[in-house]
Structure formats: C-alpha cells, structure tokens
Amino acid sequence: MDTGEGVARSVTPAAASSAAVGTLRDLLESLGPHTLRLVGGDRARLARPAGEPVVHGPDEPIHDVAGAVVLLTGGSSDPAEVTDRIRQAAAAGASAVVVKAWGRDLGRAVEAAREADIALLCTPDEMAWRRLDAFVTAAGAARAAVPGEAGGIGDLFGLANAIAASLGGPVTIEEVDGRILAYSNLPDQEIDEIRRLAILGRRTPERPGDAAKYQAVIAAQGPVRFASSGPEYADRMSVAVRAGHQVLGVIFVLADRPKLVDDAERALLDAARSVALHLLRSREAVSPERERRGDALRGLLASSLDAASAAAALALPARASFVLATVRPVASELRAADAARVRDLITLHGEHWHPESAAVLEAGDVVLLLPVLDPPQDDRGQARLAARLRRLGTDLVTAARRSAGVELVVGFGAVVDGLAAVAGSRPLARRVVDTLLDPRADPPHGGVATLHDVRPQVVLACLRSGAPIDEDVLRLPAVRAVLRHDADQGTDYAGTLLAYLGSAGSVAATARALGVHENTARYRVRRLTEMFGVALDAGDDTLVTWLQLRNAVRGPRGARG
The missing domain is CATH 3.40.1390.20 (HprK N-terminal domain-like)
Known part of the structure; x- marks a missing residue:
C-alpha cells in the first residue's frame, strides 16, 4: 500500500x-x-x-x-x-x-x-x-537557474536532450554518488533496464564494481568507455564534469542504442563544459549561505560591519588568518551572463580552498576572502603558501578560459591576522592585480601572482603614486633576512650590500668604502647571494633591495661581515 x-x-x-x-x-x-x-x-x-x-x-x-x-x-x-x-x-x-x-x-x-x-x-x-x-x-x-538565457542552458533536462541529440545516445547527468540530476527523453533512443530503474529510483542501481567505475571516470582526463555486462545492457561512455580542479558531476551516455556519432568523445567533452556552467549557476541559485557570506564580506570591506559581527556571519573565528584575492577580467566589461559564471567559478574555487570562504563583486573586481588555517611563520612558509595560492589562481584562470571564454588575472595580497585587518589589506591585493596588467611590467605568471611574487613592483608602484608603504609587509625577504642576521650576529652584511650597490658593483670601490681587502669584500658579496638569496642584477628587485636597506641603515658602518 x-x-x-x-x-x-x-x-x-x-x-x-x-x-x-x-x-x-x-x-x-x-x-x-x-x-x-x-x-x-x-x-x-x-x-x-x-x-x-x-x-x-x-x-x-x-x-x-x-x-x-x-x-x-x-x-x-x-x-x-x-x-x-x-x-x-x-x-x-x-x-x-x-x-x-x-x-x-x-x-x-x-x-x-x-x-x-x-x-x-x-x-x-x-x-x-x-x-x-x-x-x-x-x-x-533547472529551468529557472539562468532565466532568459538563449539556448535554454538553465533547463538541465533540456540540456540533457540536446546532448543526447548531438551524441546519438540517451544521456543521464548525475552527481558523483550516482544520484540522477537530469536525463534525456528522445523518442528514437532506446534505454536499457538499468537506465529505466535509475530514472524511477532517481539513482543508478547499485551493482558490483559501480564505485570503481565512478572513480575511474573522476580520475580520467577525458571520456571513459565501459563494455556492457550482458546482451540485455548497453555499453556506456562517461566523462567527469569539472570546473577547474573541482568535480561537479558525471555524464553517462548509452553508447550502442543506437551507435554514437563518430566524434562522440569530442562532443561529450564539449557537453561537459556546458553542464559545468549550468551546475555552477544552479549551485549559486540554491545557496543562500553564499549570499550571507558575500554580504558579510561586503560589510567588512566597507567598514560598515565590525569584525565580531562579520565573524559570526561568516562562521569563522575573528582572530584567524586571512588573505584577500582580487580577480579581474582582462576585458573592461563582461556580458551579464559571463559575469555571473565567472563569479560562480570564483566562489566555487574559494570553497574548494575553504568551505567558509566568501566572494563579493566590488568596483568591477571580484574580491575573494580566503581563510589561512596554517599561516606562515617564516619566509619559507610564505613561499609555500604563495605556491598554493598560485595553484588556486591558475586553476581558476584555466577554468574561466575553458568554461566561459573569459580571461582573468588573479592577485593575492598579504596574509593578515584577524578579520579586523582584512579591509586594510584590500589595496595591496588590488595593487598586485594592477601590476599584472601594467604594460611596462615583465610578462605575468600566467595571469596569477601573489604579493610574494611581485613585491618589488608593488613597492615601486606605491612610490610612484605616493601611497603609504607598510615596511613590515612590503619588505623583501632577502632584506629582512640580512637585517635579522646583522642584528643577531653583529655582522654588517647590510653595509656591505649598500656599499656594493652604491658603487655600481665595483668590488674595489666596495673594499675602499668598507676599509677591507678586496678579497674580503668579494667574499662578503658572494655570501650575500649564498646565505640570503640577494639578487644583485635583477632590476626592480635590486633597486628595491637598495632602497629598503638605505632606509633601514644609514650608510655602511665598517663592521665585520
């Protein structure tokens, strides 16, 4: 009953x-x-x-x-x-x-x-x-997810029918656990009993080996084919639906009822990109939590929401560490549909970093707040964090290019302690992006950079504009290491470096300024590169090294090195 x-x-x-x-x-x-x-x-x-x-x-x-x-x-x-x-x-x-x-x-x-x-x-x-x-x-x-958009991409069932028509076989769009999100329904395409039961139960029936098949699809970079387990069942082809590194779902198509088109694998890859866009929009449409976090970040940046209130809204500890990213399209303006997709991609990648990240549109940029659970304690830690952030940014840039045809640049600012410091870190993240888009700058790192990567360029940009410089945040790691070593060990590598750079790289002039033998001066200069990674012929890096040391040390002191 x-x-x-x-x-x-x-x-x-x-x-x-x-x-x-x-x-x-x-x-x-x-x-x-x-x-x-x-x-x-x-x-x-x-x-x-x-x-x-x-x-x-x-x-x-x-x-x-x-x-x-x-x-x-x-x-x-x-x-x-x-x-x-x-x-x-x-x-x-x-x-x-x-x-x-x-x-x-x-x-x-x-x-x-x-x-x-x-x-x-x-x-x-x-x-x-x-x-x-x-x-x-x-x-x-699904039909409401992207209202008014041509081609009915908001209708996931209609999209499944379109994919089935292009491939020549019945299609299901599923979550990675086998739950059916949508399926095709074309009268000339026959389904087998497994597909019928999947539609009725809204989930693919569990059979031995199914978990391994789903894992094989997720691990593969392209479509995967599976032979039928009996004459009453159809062969299948499947592909993972991705947005960058994130797997959103899978597509399965029956491959021999009738036989698929000749370029079915390429068509299935194209279909996966379309489905990714739809699923991104659907996630945004049904996620009030994202809106809540976005509103909290907007208030935090505008200083209209205090840190304690923002922490409660973001479900994050107010005294955690954070880094802000600025994401900007290379084109000055985007179509509304493209802007929505890009925002969704940014939000999704942020949530992959941490589920309580937040993103908000501000002055043409998307600002992304990322919690940092293991804040770096030294320069090596800063370098490791920078590498992780670059990977995140590169995944995002690649996903936007493939899924929406949009070129982005991504800049990450400094790590700050506590939500109260987030608003103040916004200008640095913006300056990192400005550096990437500066036509006078060296070629960017694939459109992605952290403050760690472009700190010298940011310092020079601040000097040109007259903006205040936070010495602690913007000091180069090599400069910090030299000054720390001198303070701890009583050496004067800072004086040696100032003398060397001030004499345009002349070892003889450096030795005279320091009152030491040329071999001693040469040894100290070599130790500067070996111990601290000082760049002596690296353009902006070398210039900023000299400027920062010049501000910290008023000329060579002649101490030992």
Whole structure:
C-alpha cells in the first residue's frame, strides 16, 4: 500500500506563481513518459504553468495551490475519493494532479479531470512519491537557474536532450554518488533496464564494481568507455564534469542504442563544459549561505560591519588568518551572463580552498576572502603558501578560459591576522592585480601572482603614486633576512650590500668604502647571494633591495661581515 511518503506541503498562490517557470508541456517533455504522462484532459491544458509540486495525502484538505502540480498519494484510495480530490485540486487552482493507476481503470478520474478542467497526469506505480516530487522540483529549478538565457542552458533536462541529440545516445547527468540530476527523453533512443530503474529510483542501481567505475571516470582526463555486462545492457561512455580542479558531476551516455556519432568523445567533452556552467549557476541559485557570506564580506570591506559581527556571519573565528584575492577580467566589461559564471567559478574555487570562504563583486573586481588555517611563520612558509595560492589562481584562470571564454588575472595580497585587518589589506591585493596588467611590467605568471611574487613592483608602484608603504609587509625577504642576521650576529652584511650597490658593483670601490681587502669584500658579496638569496642584477628587485636597506641603515658602518 502506498502511504504517500513524506509530509504534505502547501504553497501560497504567490509561491506557486514564482515557481511556475515553465508549462506542463515543458515538464512532460523534460521528464518523459518513464516519469509522467498525460492521461486525462485536453492537451491544450498543457500550456498552463507547471508550478511547485505539492504532496497531498488522502485525508488532507487541498487549498492555496494556485498553479501547482498536486501529487495525490494513497495507493488504495476509493475511486470516488480520488475523483473528489481531483475536483478539490481544480477548485484550489492547481494546474495538474498526478495519480498512480495501480492496475485499475482510470476512467472515472479522467472524466472528473475533464469536468473540472484540470490536467490529469499518471506516474508509474513503482515511482516513489518523494522521488517524483524531487524530479518535478529539479526540473523547475533547472529551468529557472539562468532565466532568459538563449539556448535554454538553465533547463538541465533540456540540456540533457540536446546532448543526447548531438551524441546519438540517451544521456543521464548525475552527481558523483550516482544520484540522477537530469536525463534525456528522445523518442528514437532506446534505454536499457538499468537506465529505466535509475530514472524511477532517481539513482543508478547499485551493482558490483559501480564505485570503481565512478572513480575511474573522476580520475580520467577525458571520456571513459565501459563494455556492457550482458546482451540485455548497453555499453556506456562517461566523462567527469569539472570546473577547474573541482568535480561537479558525471555524464553517462548509452553508447550502442543506437551507435554514437563518430566524434562522440569530442562532443561529450564539449557537453561537459556546458553542464559545468549550468551546475555552477544552479549551485549559486540554491545557496543562500553564499549570499550571507558575500554580504558579510561586503560589510567588512566597507567598514560598515565590525569584525565580531562579520565573524559570526561568516562562521569563522575573528582572530584567524586571512588573505584577500582580487580577480579581474582582462576585458573592461563582461556580458551579464559571463559575469555571473565567472563569479560562480570564483566562489566555487574559494570553497574548494575553504568551505567558509566568501566572494563579493566590488568596483568591477571580484574580491575573494580566503581563510589561512596554517599561516606562515617564516619566509619559507610564505613561499609555500604563495605556491598554493598560485595553484588556486591558475586553476581558476584555466577554468574561466575553458568554461566561459573569459580571461582573468588573479592577485593575492598579504596574509593578515584577524578579520579586523582584512579591509586594510584590500589595496595591496588590488595593487598586485594592477601590476599584472601594467604594460611596462615583465610578462605575468600566467595571469596569477601573489604579493610574494611581485613585491618589488608593488613597492615601486606605491612610490610612484605616493601611497603609504607598510615596511613590515612590503619588505623583501632577502632584506629582512640580512637585517635579522646583522642584528643577531653583529655582522654588517647590510653595509656591505649598500656599499656594493652604491658603487655600481665595483668590488674595489666596495673594499675602499668598507676599509677591507678586496678579497674580503668579494667574499662578503658572494655570501650575500649564498646565505640570503640577494639578487644583485635583477632590476626592480635590486633597486628595491637598495632602497629598503638605505632606509633601514644609514650608510655602511665598517663592521665585520
């Protein structure tokens, strides 16, 4: 006996209207006869909106369901009761009702639907009501995810049909655990029993070796083919759906019912990129948590939200360490759809770094806040963190180029302690990006740089603009190491370096300035490069080294080195 799994949900007319993002015809075409079919009512009624699904049990009143698709649960309901519930749903403004036949004649229900002027839909007896509810909801949410965009990329079921048509075989779009997100429904493409059960159960049936197959798809860089386990089953081809390093899902296509097109592997790779864009938009559309974090970051940057309040909104400790990234399109303006996709990519990559990261659009840039759980304690730690940030930025740039055709540059600022210091670190992250886009600069690191990579260029940019310089943050690691060694060991490598650079690299002049033998001066200069990594002929690096040492040390002191 079907007990109507789940609890009845009511929906106000306004909610139903907002959920009505397609028609009943759209819904039937998306889900197909394996899930829903029209059994009663004029087909003209299919032009009505398909609103939110509303589940109702046998003894529950039906009201306030304008535009909704009402699921009439109850497997042993008396036919007279079913017809009465159909009339109630019509009177309450529903667009359609869904019943199960349970092997009996639906004549009385069909007649009641005709008289009540409502569409009567039927779902297979083995379809669980909670799964049908999820399918109808997913079809509506997918269609609404990118409203008004050409090509219907917001409709995941329609996208599955488009992929199936281009490949020549039935398609499912799944999460990595086998849950079905959408499937194709083209009349000339036959499915096998596994696919039918997957549609009915909204999940691929578990069979030995399935987990290994999914892992093989995720690990592969391209499509993977799987031979059938018997003549009654179809061969399959699959590919992972990715956004940069992040796996969003998988696509499976039946490969021999009929045989796929000749360039199926290339077409499947193209399809994966389209599905990635859709899934990114869908994630954003259903994630109020992202909006909450974005609002908190916006307030923090504008100094309209204090650190304690921001920490509560971000679910992060106020005294943790953080780094800000500035992400900027190379083109001055982006289409609205491209801007939305880029924002989604940035948010997704930030969440891969830490689930409580936050992103917000500010003055044409996307600002990304990244928690740093293991803040560097020394220059080596800074270098390791810079390498990790560069990998994140490179993945993001690559994903934006492949998925949205957009070129980005990404700049990471300094690590700061506590949310209270985040707003003050924003200018440095912006200056890193400015350096990457400066036509006078050396070729950028693939459009990605950290403050660690371009600190000399940032120092010079601050000097040109007259902006204040934070000596502690912007001091070069080599300069810091020299000054620390001199203070700890009583040496004067700083004086040696100033004398050497001040004499345009003349060892003889350096020796005279220090009052030492030329061999001693030469030894000290060599030790500067060996011990501290001082760059003596590196343009901006060398100039900034001299400037910072000159500010810290007022000329050579003649001490030992």
